Amino acid sequence: MxxxxxxxxxxxxxxxxxxxxxxxxxxxxxxxxxxxxxxxxxxxxxxxxxxxxxxxxxxxxxxxxxxxxxxxxxxxxxxxxxxxxxxxxxxxxxxxxxxxxxxxxxxxxxxxxxxxxxxxxSQGGLPGEPLRWDETFMPEEEAVDAVISALADAPSPMHKTSLRPRLAARDPRFDKGYSEFTSKAGFVSVLLSLARKRGFVEVIGEEPGQLIALTATGRAALPEGTATGSRQVGGRGGRVGLSRTPSGGSPAHGSRIRKSDQFIDILRHEGNFGPFQEVRTAVYQEMEKQVTEHPGEFSVHDLICKAASVTRDTRSNELLHDPEKPFPWSNVIDFIVRLVNRRAVLISDGNLVRHTWTEMAKEVDALDDDWQLKLDGELVLFLLENGTPVSVHDIGDLAGALYNSHNPESRRRVIEVVRLLLEENRVIDQDSDLKLPA
Missing domain, CATH: 3.40.50 (Rossmann fold)
Structure with missing residues (x-):
């Protein structure tokens, strides 16, 4: 061959x-x-x-x-x-x-x-040579305007890695493949430094998990007369920008960044942790079906791959917004592996097993009680571990982040997920806020 x-x-x-x-x-x-x-x-x-x-x-x-x-x-x-x-x-x-x-x-x-x-x-760039902003690529002021406009309607704080896609959606010159300069390591950091030295942007934490947010000074510098989420010409030199407040003064209805979007941003960017919403639950359902109909036939590894493969082949039209576009199914497999390693829910010969080097070949013949709720509980724990406040008032936003729906069934599922975490003392209820045990 x-x-x-x-x-x-x-x-x-x-x-x-x-x-x-x-x-x-x-x-x-x-x-x-x-x-x-x-x-x-x-x-x-x-x-x-x-x-x-x-x-x-x-x-x-x-x-x-x-x-x-x-x-x-x-x-x-x-x-x-x-x-x-x-x-x-x-x-x-x-x-x-x-x-x-x-x-x-x-x-x-x-x-x-x-x-x-x-x-x-590839030989790449010169070791130790600091990257400097290239004025021939774009003037500093124009670049800074692009940054604060991209952050105006973003979750705050937002993961640094989310900035370039937002910029490129507005101006293709920011795409990594546009030029040698935009493809160089450190491009986004240098771009952010232009906004930081003007006091427009705050950078929180250290690499690789840095978060960024627009400051009050940065928000005041936004072009005037623009509506949230739109690309309209503002009043400052005719530059394109975004604003959260229309030219009447008071915040517009719907300008609040949904907390469910913040939850999703943290899950995706802080740990590549899904959540793959409907796809995740569909893979769960296929895993349950395979174990029920073929107990002991699939190893830990093969069960996860089989469930993802069958879901892709039979339910893509139902689950994906655009089935013609490629979907990162290998990421789904990796994500499910992370979940079952954080929380053992697969059973082989009466013992809970994980996807480890020593256990991934073991044949799965049963599933733990409430196993889907237990895996979803790991998503809530991940948010808390990353310092994200979660209160009783966030049930709807958690439903949106975990299940892409705010309907009563999704809300009830969130309540069940948290109930199990409380029963197992993996979280505590502190004045209606969820906290990790000391």
Missing amino acids: TQKWVIDLTRAWAGTEGDVLAAVVDQNRLSPGTFKVICLLRQLPAVQRGAPTTPAADVANVPNFTNAVGVENFVAQQVEQILARGETVKILSFHANVKERVLYMNTQYPGRIHFEPLNRY
């Missing part, structure tokens, strides 16, 4: 694509026809310099400014075509989305797909 290399250069620094490609080809002694290159249209000249003998048929172009999901989907299509020819595939990429998709595809085609990060073929 022959192997085809797929080299995804879409996230390479501008101007380095040819060097990276040449390094891959030279170090692995690849000959024309044994590899396929995926690049943005604007990267094509650099690719041609890096491997000038590559046949045109082995270079696939992605439109400029294609987002992360689009690149992931394009690479997956190329891989599927190669697999259909009976070949194995080795994918090299800088792209985190591509890596996650490949890891999931490997569960469908065991032993036929391999991934290698492209970082080892």
Whole structure:
């Protein structure tokens, strides 16, 4: 069985694509026809310099400014075509989305797909050289306006890693793949420093879990006459911006940032901890079905993968807003693994087991009582562990964050989740606020 290399250069620094490609080809002694290159249209000249003998048929172009999901989907299509020819595939990429998709595809085609990060073929920047703001890319004042506008309607505080997607949604120049400057390590930190030195933004905590928030001074500096969540021209030099207060003075109805969004932001960015709302509960249901119908047939690891795979194949149209767009199912698997490792709910031969090196191969023949509620309790505990206040008044917001619904059934489920935590003394009720035991 022959192997085809797929080299995804879409996230390479501008101007380095040819060097990276040449390094891959030279170090692995690849000959024309044994590899396929995926690049943005604007990267094509650099690719041609890096491997000038590559046949045109082995270079696939992605439109400029294609987002992360689009690149992931394009690479997956190329891989599927190669697999259909009976070949194995080795994918090299800088792209985190591509890596996650490949890891999931490997569960469908065991032993036929391999991934290698492209970082080892890239020399990157100069060690110890501090990154400075490049005025030729964008004037400082324009960059600062972009930052405070992006934060105006964001959860406060917001995880630092959420800033770039918000910026890029308003201005594609902030996309990591736009230029060599925007792709450099430290770009977001340097950008934030411009707003910090003006007193517009507060940075809380240390890397990698830093939070950012707009200060009162920053909010006062927002362009005037703009409505929350819209992109309208403000009164300050005609610059684009966002404001939480319309030009009447009092806060607009609905301008409050929902606490459920803050809960979701913390779960996603503080620990890559889901919550995958409807998808999570659908995978739970499939796990229960598999154990009920086939007790002892699946190991801990295989049960989780099987449940995710069946859910994806049978319920994507029902669960996903856009089933045509790729969804990070491998992240769902990793998330469920984290849950069952935090709280043992799977049973093998009468014993609770986790997804550890020594126990992941054990066959699951039963599930603990209230196991789904117990796993969901770990999400509440994670919020508390990260210093997030949770009170009796947050039942609706917890329902929204955990189940994407504020209906009575979701609220009752939240109450049951917390009741179990209280009964097990994993949390305490302190004046209607949930607290971790001392």
